[in-house]
Amino acid sequence: MHGSSGPRPLQSLGDARLAQLGFVSKRERDALLRLSVPTRTFEAGEELVRQGSSPKYLYALSEGWAYRSITTRNGARQIPTVIIAGAICNLDNFLFERADFAVHALTKVTVLMLPRELALLLAEQYPGVGRAFTWLALTENAILSQWAVGLGQRSAQGRLAHLLLELSTRLEISAGREESFDLPLTQELLGDVLGLTSVHVNRTMRQLRDAGLIATSGPGLTILDHVGLQAVAEFDPSYLRQIEASAA
């Protein structure tokens, strides 16, 4: 009874979010479609990018889930971004040589491997592509800023509720009264996203269940009361809607 697990897989760079952003002209898009870049799959748990390394490729996530993580010297770990299909896993490496975060596969994933030099070349040759890269970076910016608000100001319930709504929105679940998707994050990892311990994530999910806002069955998650959950999260979808609008 779980819903779709997200957008359809990417086949080429012309399909990637990169090329769907209004900024990219028809001519530019055709050029991207003609490019053939290598793909690769990683198993769940595998590391795509090591923190501190200098990756030679940008990884456009074609299928599956991944996440970025930053580990501090004393072993604490924070996950600033959960990555879903269509996004670039290590966008920072477009201009930064060193990766200051790791990228891990959450499920089995397929990625398009775009050589850094090629990305730079494309951005230089096609202004629309260059602008699309900027757009992606600014979008991540907006999401990170919102996330900072959450970590600073929201309670555990608010943060969890907000994350579930954000993922649901980004997955473009059809907006029926019930929204379901598979959540491939363990409670331990959810804790690393939310800045909580796994124990408290568990208690918080229970609170949301008891309140009749969500339901769970294994990895499956259903939003039962969208409005109620928004109230708990103080979720304002406009910052994501705006993003869609500006891409038109």
Add this chain to the structure above:
Amino acid sequence: MHGSSGPRPLQSLGDARLAQLGFVSKRERDALLRLSVPTRTFEAGEELVRQGSSPKYLYALSEGWAYRSITTRNGARQIPTVIIAGAICNLDNFLFERADFAVHALTKVTVLMLPRELALLLAEQYPGVGRAFTWLALTENAILSQWAVGLGQRSAQGRLAHLLLELSTRLEISAGREESFDLPLTQELLGDVLGLTSVHVNRTMRQLRDAGLIATSGPGLTILDHVGLQAVAEFDPSYLRQIEASAA
């Protein structure tokens, strides 16, 4: 006895961080230097950009301090970024019409007003400028990610220590054994940056003072024990150093 209060003021776009980033060729820089854009000053506390508005200009901060703030529906406020001279206050508006945060002047500030359309035109016409915009966005990204780590994982002491070190680094205080600068943030505002109440900011500063790590006198702040403060903050300056390096 306070140190310099930051970089020297910008006179033109050619001076802005935008033009100092390696990516911009000599020819492009000359073009920027010839452009004349209007400047304006705002008094401390004035609002440069209203949350939800559609600003017509990008504001390059020439002199003074400013900050971005996001206010949620229930009145809670978070400051995701403190802005110092050389940065663009509302970079997101380069591609997004709507500002999803407010920008306020912390001190009296001077800004260069760069019309959005002109910025877009420059980025299109001069690839180096376009790349510089992307670079600025990715840099903000890195800082925001680090900040997310802090809000999620660090204690109040760690967060405050980290902020002081970050500001000291970004202000390019000459690295003597003592580092001093004026901190124009009230404890209330510091609380909004750190995700703490002003009361707890006060207690936390006292702890750092009692530990002999910092000293304060009015707005003046001195880092007495840089190494000790780094230990409390688990501060890793490499994520800022890398940024400098990639601009070379």
Add this chain to the structure above:
DNA sequence: CGGTTCGTTGAGGCCCATCAATCTATGTGG
């Protein structure tokens, strides 16, 4: 001098971390 803003300090309580145990599901080898 009275008002306002900001810093400082105290008392009490709640949210979430910590430590620890139990339970379930899955997988593996004999």
Add this chain to the structure above:
DNA sequence: CCACATAGATTGATGGGCCTCAACGAACCG
């Protein structure tokens, strides 16, 4: 098929970090 191991979810008990409410002090200003 069962014994065992492992990973993840769940629940309880206890403590601490930070919030809340409250009062007071200090600096500035009309």
